[in-house]
Amino acid sequence: MSHSGVGNVSVPGSARSAEVLGVLGVLDAGVCLVDERGTITQVNACAERLLGRGAADLVGWDAHELLHRDRHGRPLARARCQMVEAVLARRAQAGSSWCERGDRSLVELSWFVAPCGGVGGPAGTVLVFTAADQGPDRTHPPHAPESLLVELERLALLAETTTQLTSTLDSDEALRRLVRLVVPKIADWAVIDLITEADEVERVTVVHCEDGAFVAHEDLQGPMPPIPEESPMPLSRALRGAASTLATPHTYQGPPDSGIAIEQKRLFEATGMVSAAIAPIRGLRDVLGALTLGRSADREPLTGADLSLLEDITRRTGLALDNARLYQRQRKVAETMQRHLLPQLPSVPGLQMAARYVPAPDDSQVGGDWYDAFTVADGATALVIGDVVGHDLDAAAGMAQVRSMFRAYAWTHHEPPSAIVHRLDGSMAHLTGVPMATLVFGSLAQTADSAWQLTWTNAGHPPPLLVTHDGQARYLTEGHGLLLSTGLEWTRTDASLLLPPRSTLVLYTDGLVESRDRPIDSGLEQLRKHAASLAHRPLAAFTDLLLERARPTTGSNEDDIAVLTVRTPEIQSAAGGDL
Structure with a gap:
């Protein structure tokens, strides 16, 4: 650990430390960071000197048990320790305490603490202290603790704003987090106006804190008039990126110079705000909107210092x-690409088909899951479901390559499914960049007596599910082999089955049956039960309901999901097979 400046003091993995502790590096004072339990997590060099202990003898220890004593050197009860009380209550406070140095001598320290973090991140406290005899007033630190506490809180808020807003790529979620960071800490009201891609203004947020709860006022939200080019009014200037301004109801009492001024007057009247700070939200190239923070009559009016803080927040x-x-x-481009890569299902006399694709909501909405169905040269219907490893554009591109190669082999080679997949496997390493993939390939053909026979092979993929019209369901585990692109020699096999009349074949990817919270065995059993219960439903409804009910219980999938269902006709000869 370095012993120069503030380089010693950091909160690992957080932007919070760099900002909070940057200002503390210029102080001739000891600095400790403690977590929500009171354990020391980092110290600076001045703290080591004042306490007579190296960082290794401080970090990881409970600050109270290690340091705090009464004036006679006896351990101090937690209930009598003002610093412990302030840390646990997460409030800013100043005081003085006796501490035991590394050589067991006592030193009286003046200190002040300020909470840092929380609001969705790890909670902690910044402790700044000096020797009590450094200042003329032995009960307080000599460096204006009240103003430094304000600065600590400001920096903690800015650091937390950076952490919270940059840790999501969902703009709506970012704005929700922003509101919770500034209300009610800075203001009673938060109003967010955004400029859309069509260069129109939308008031997307009007939120008030009432009795500790956030209340959205949708009647004040919605489309706004266009931005006037020359208006000197605060919101108009902010939306042009011109300046940040303080405003009051009196600001909008004169004749309005634009539609936006009328809406602002209405806002002040409806909310009861008596002071407001308005700042532009600037992106790297354009003005994205404006943030308005307002206070009601029971709080001190917003000041220039608050405006400076607001500007720092809107930059982030x-x-x-x-x-x-x-x-x-x-993500939109990727999803459009994925949709175009997925095929239209063929029309095969006697067969019903349905397919669904659901992208993973928290990734790039594009991945390697795919399905395909097409008629080959000998008249059979090829059915395939597959999954290329990955959840990005590379996976989607790899999927497109694999699908194209598979179609070419299936069309030009009149061979069993296992032979086609063997050819595909042998070519992937040389012709694609796909690291690994799984698939099930089935060939569905009518026999001489009009039955439908499925012949399939499985390359490391979850097994197909067959559901009869009377509600019996079982997995087709035969024909299972190694996944693709392993480089290993493997003899693939085929399995064959005559499908019963009105039976439904379900091909799917693992996102339907597996998640972090649910093992695949449990997911497979749930899929089987739901499929059996839906056996009498029309195929489209069967597919939609199965997708809805079999997905993870959270109601959203962590992985992409592809589903392909096929139903045989009602009339078959007696040769039709049984489950």
Whole structure:
């Protein structure tokens, strides 16, 4: 650990430390960071000197048990320790305490603490202290503790704003977090106006804190008039990126110069705000909108110092929104690409088919899950479901390569499914960049007596599910082999079955049956039960309801999901097979 400046003091993995402790590096004072339990997590060099202990003898120890004593050197009860009380209550407070140095001598320290973190991140406290005899007043630190406490709280808030807003790529979620960071800590009201891609203004948020709860006032939200080019009014200037301004109801009492001024007057009247600070939200290239913070009559009016803090917050907000919008544009492109890569199902006399694709909501909405169905040269219907490893554009591109190669082999080679998959496996390493993939390939053909026979092979994929019309369901585990692109020699086998009349074949990817909270065995059993219960439903309804009910209990999938269902006709010969 370095012993120079503030380099000793950091909160690992958080932008919070760099900002909170940057200002403390210029202080001739000891600095400790403690977590929510009171354990020391970092110290600076001055703290080591004042306490007569090296960082290794401080970090990881309970600050109270290690250091705090009464004036006679006896351990101090936690209930009598003002610093412990302030840390646990997460409030800013100043005081003085006796501490035991490394050589067991006592030193009286003047200290002040300020909470740091929380609001979705790890909670902690910054402790700043000096020797009590450094200042003329032995009960307080000599460096204006009240003003430093305010600065600590400000920096902690800015650091937490950075952490919270940059840790999500969902712009709506970022704005929700922003509101909870500033209300009610800074203001009673938060109003967010955004400029859309069509260069229109939308008031997306009007939130008030009432009795500790956040209340959205949707009647004050919605589309706004266009931005006037020359208006000197605060919100108009902010939306042009011109300046940050303080405002009161009196600001909008004169004749309005624009539609936005009328809406602002209505806002003040409806909310009862008596002071407001309005600042532009600037992205890297454009003005993205404006943030308005307002206070009611029972609080001190907002000041220039609050305006400076608001400008720091909106700079961070602009960066977060820029990142979120870029991500969402990329995600839309990726999802469009994925949709175009998925095929139209063929029309095969006697067969019903349905397919669904659901992207993973928390990733890039594009991945390697795919399905395909097409008629090959000998008249059979090829059915395939597959999964290329990955959840990004590379996986989607790899999936497109594998699907194209598979179609070519299936069309040109009149061979059993296992032989086609063997050819595909041998080519993937040389012709694609796909690291690994799984698939089930089935060939469905009518026999001479009009029955439907399925012949399939499985390359490391979850097994197909067959559901009869009377509600019996079982997995087709035969024909199972090694996944693709392993480089290992493997003899693939085929399995064959005559499908009963009105039976439903379900091909799916693992996102339907597996998640972090649910093992695949449990997911497979749930899928089987739900499929059996839906056996009498029309195929489209069967597929939709199965997808809805069999997905993880959280109601959203962590992985992409592809589902392909096929139903045989009602009339078959007696040769039709049984489950």
